[in-house]
Amino acid sequence: MNNVFVYCEIEKTIVEEVSLELLTKGRKLADQLGVELEAICAGTDIKGKVESQVLPYGVDKLHIFDAEGLFPYTSKPHTSILVNLFKQEKPQICLMGATVIGRDLGPRVSSCLKSGLTADCTALKIGEYDDTKSGKHYDQLLYQIRPAFGGNIVATIVNPDHRPQMATVRSGVMKAETKDPNYKGEVIIQDVAKFVPETDFVVKVLDRHVEKAKNNLKGASIIVSGGYGVGSREDFNLLYEFAQEIHAEVGGSRAAADAGFCDCDLQIGQTGVTVRPKVYIACGISGAIQHVAGMKESGIVISINTDPDAPINQLADYVIVGSVQEVLPKLIKYYKKNSK
Amino acid sequence: MSYKIVVLAKQVPDTRNVGKDAMTPEGTVNRAALPAIFNPEDLNALEQALRLKEQNPGSTVSILTMGPPRATEVIREGLYRGVDNGYLLTDRAFAGADTLATSYALSMAIRKIGGCDIIMGGRQAIDGDTAQVGPQVAEKLGINQVTYTEEILSLKDGKITVKRHIDGGVETVEAPLPVLLTVNSTADPCRPRNAKLLMKYKRAMAPMEMPQDGTLPYAEQYKKKPYLTVTQWSVADVDGDLQQCGLAGSPTKVKAVQNIVFKAKESKTFTASDGDVEALIQELLANHTIG
Numbered sequence: 001m002n003n004v005f006v007y008c009e010i011e012k013t014i015v016e017e018v019s020l021e022l023l024t025k026g027r028k029l030a031d032q033l034g035v036e037l038e039a040i041c042a043g044t045d046i047k048g049k050v051e052s053q054v055l056p057y058g059v060d061k062l063h064i065f066d067a068e069g070l071f072p073y074t075s076k077p078h079t080s081i082l083v084n085l086f087k088q089e090k091p092q093i094c095l096m097g098a099t100v101i102g103r104d105l106g107p108r109v110s111s112c113l114k115s116g117l118t119a120d121c122t123a124l125k126i127g128e129y130d131d132t133k134s135g136k137h138y139d140q141l142l143y144q145i146r147p148a149f150g151g152n153i154v155a156t157i158v159n160p161d162h163r164p165q166m167a168t169v170r171s172g173v174m175k176a177e178t179k180d181p182n183y184k185g186e187v188i189i190q191d192v193a194k195f196v197p198e199t200d201f202v203v204k205v206l207d208r209h210v211e212k213a214k215n216n217l218k219g220a221s222i223i224v225s226g227g228y229g230v231g232s233r234e235d236f237n238l239l240y241e242f243a244q245e246i247h248a249e250v251g252g253s254r255a256a257a258d259a260g261f262c263d264c265d266l267q268i269g270q271t272g273v274t275v276r277p278k279v280y281i282a283c284g285i286s287g288a289i290q291h292v293a294g295m296k297e298s299g300i301v302i303s304i305n306t307d308p309d310a311p312i313n314q315l316a317d318y319v320i321v322g323s324v325q326e327v328l329p330k331l332i333k334y335y336k337k338n339s340k
Numbered sequence: 341m342s343y344k345i346v347v348l349a350k351q352v353p354d355t356r357n358v359g360k361d362a363m364t365p366e367g368t369v370n371r372a373a374l375p376a377i378f379n380p381e382d383l384n385a386l387e388q389a390l391r392l393k394e395q396n397p398g399s400t401v402s403i404l405t406m407g408p409p410r411a412t413e414v415i416r417e418g419l420y421r422g423v424d425n426g427y428l429l430t431d432r433a434f435a436g437a438d439t440l441a442t443s444y445a446l447s448m449a450i451r452k453i454g455g456c457d458i459i460m461g462g463r464q465a466i467d468g469d470t471a472q473v474g475p476q477v478a479e480k481l482g483i484n485q486v487t488y489t490e491e492i493l494s495l496k497d498g499k500i501t502v503k504r505h506i507d508g509g510v511e512t513v514e515a516p517l518p519v520l521l522t523v524n525s526t527a528d529p530c531r532p533r534n535a536k537l538l539m540k541y542k543r544a545m546a547p548m549e550m551p552q553d554g555t556l557p558y559a560e561q562y563k564k565k566p567y568l569t570v571t572q573w574s575v576a577d578v579d580g581d582l583q584q585c586g587l588a589g590s591p592t593k594v595k596a597v598q599n600i601v602f603k604a605k606e607s608k609t610f611t612a613s614d615g616d617v618e619a620l621i622q623e624l625l626a627n628h629t630i631g
Contacts, residue, residue: 072511074513075475075478075484075485075487076484099507100487100505100506100507101506101507103471103472103475104475104485104487104488105475106472106475107439107443107470107471107472107473107474107475107476107479108475108476108478108479108485110472110476111440111476111480112479114591115591116438116440116590116591116592117439117440117472117592118592119468119469119470119471119472120469120470129593129595131593143595148467148469148597149353149355149467149468153597153598154597154598155594155596155597155598156594156595156596156597156598157592157593157594157595158592158595159591159592159593160593161591162591202515202516203484203486203513203514203515203516204513204514204515205511205512206501206511206512206513206514207511207512208506208509208510208511208512209510210506210507210508210509211508211509212508222630246630246631255356258356258525264526270469271469278629279630300629313607316607317607318607318608318609318620318624319607319608319609320609320610320611320612320616320617320620321609321610321611322611322612323612326612327612327617330612330614330617330618331617331621334614334617334618334622335621335625335630335631337618338618338621338622338625339625339631
């Protein structure tokens with residue numbers, strides 16, 4: 001009762017990185033609240049394969065739902081698992097990845113339980129809340145913090161009266177850290193038929209192609225990232241050229257992805273990838289909050305921008321005032337000259 | 341086979357084109373400074389709906405939106421592109437709704453429309469980016485959902501086959517009707533307005549948009565052409581429970597809103613001159629930032 005739950009996403013038998021990140025965060029929240037951390041794994045042939053991936057993150061109870069039809073994911077069976085388990089266990093918090101699966105499942109579960117859900121949180125904290133209207137005081141609520149309104153504001157959301165307090169978090173926002181490789185948690189093999197009616201298995205996955213990510217933005221130590229100021233898809237090639245010289249990965253802002261200057265999977269920010277490189281080189285990026293949310297933990301930030309007052313310059317260690325088209329060729333030229 | 345299709349559309353502030361005056365000095369959003377637009381991904385959904393209508397003669401497409409009277413603009417935009425009719429869900433009691441209260445209101449309106457086979461909307465709206473309303477409406481109606489739709493491959497024998505985006509790839513799923521689809525921006529863009537339809541519907545209005553003092557221009561046209569009056573529903577019209585609408589029906593509360601101001605770091609500024617760029621490269625190499 002009243003515990004913190006994390007829904008773990010599973011690709012075949014491998015627990016996704018984002019779920020491990022959330023288990024780490026979930027463990028911290030549970031410690032703060034003085035409750036247990038519970039995890040849910042649902043899939044096909046996962047028994048005996050997921051326990052060792054999940055328990056070391058400090059999971060006190062692992063609920064395994066193993067049956068035909070639970071992989072690949074479809075909405076209804078996984079919804080029934082969570083809804084019926086939550087009716088029984090009454091968690092106070094439920095976290096899931098802000099992935100395609102989490103953003104399909106979370107709203108459906110929250111609608112059924114009539115509990116609140118906050119999407120794409122960039123921070124989660126425990127804190128108190130005073131409802132000015134009702135005059136009620138709440139001691140330990142989950143602060144669900146996220147940029148909103150196109151990134152112009154950062155909102156702190158609470159769910160005072162409804163449980164569970166649900167939040168989704170993007171991959172890479174939290175850090176995965178195991179608690180103890182030999183952490184002793186209880187494993188509960190649940191009877192899927194008791195949770196999922198046969199009529200839930202109606203949507204059929206006919207065909208499925210999953211590829212490994214084409215880029216390595218999450219693990220990159222240097223990132224050259226382009227924004228709307230790059231100007232065109234052709235000029236984005238300058239970023240690739242520079243990145244190749246200095247052994248960096250190339251990323252982009254949402255504005256650049258929306259304008260078609262770069263592919264969507266290169267998008268860094270709240271609704272894209274969160275990165276923590278040693279060096280972040282922002283080319284023609286103004287620095288909207290959603291973008292900053294995805295790169296603010298970078299070590300050294302270098303900004304190339306025609307606008308000396310661009311918001312991104314506030315967090316830059318080095319600012320070059322000039323256009324991407326003018327500055328990048330010079331950076332390439334002088335890097336070649338000085339590094340050899 | 342003909343189908344009854346409803347497109348969910350939202351009028352949103354254009355958060356992609358935020359100017360310097362978008363925030364008030366008090367740190368709240370200055371909605372007046374942001375143009376109101378048709379949520380981009382809802383346009384992608386509209387295109388898919390119109391194609392299904394063309395491929396399945398006898399099908400109808402309705403557009404449903406919740407918002408203030410001026411949100412009728414998205415209904416007109418739909419009419420200009422070929423939808424059959426529109427419904428404006430408007431009531432002060434809907435104000436302050438989070439995604440759950442919004443999906444409740446929309447689901448009640450869809451029940452009122454009745455007999456819908458396919459409900460479509462954009463994956464998410466650009467003012468909130470939550471992607472929650474679609475799946476929540478599907479749950480409230482107890483129907484199947486397919487999110488992140490890229491393309492509709494076929495519709496026959498009461499089943500729809502859809503290519504959808506998943507993390508790191510694509511999948512093809514088959515779902516029985518009725519179904520709710522949410523459509524991505526990477527799906528085909530929406531067709532432009534049709535000139536004839538624009539002429540036909542340019543005076544279409546919801547009753548709340550019309551002047552109430554008898555000064556309605558072309559008043560006789562609204563009597564002759566009933567399609568110029570857009571259907572407008574209140575909470576009571578859709579048999580809504582006030583406790584589940586608007587602020588009262590929203591489990592999430594905004595505790596605080598903050599206008600984030602970045603803390604300025606000590607930064608070194610360079611010009612784009614050759615000398616400056618070379619000096620910077622030399623410094624970065626010397627302190628092992630790069631290389």
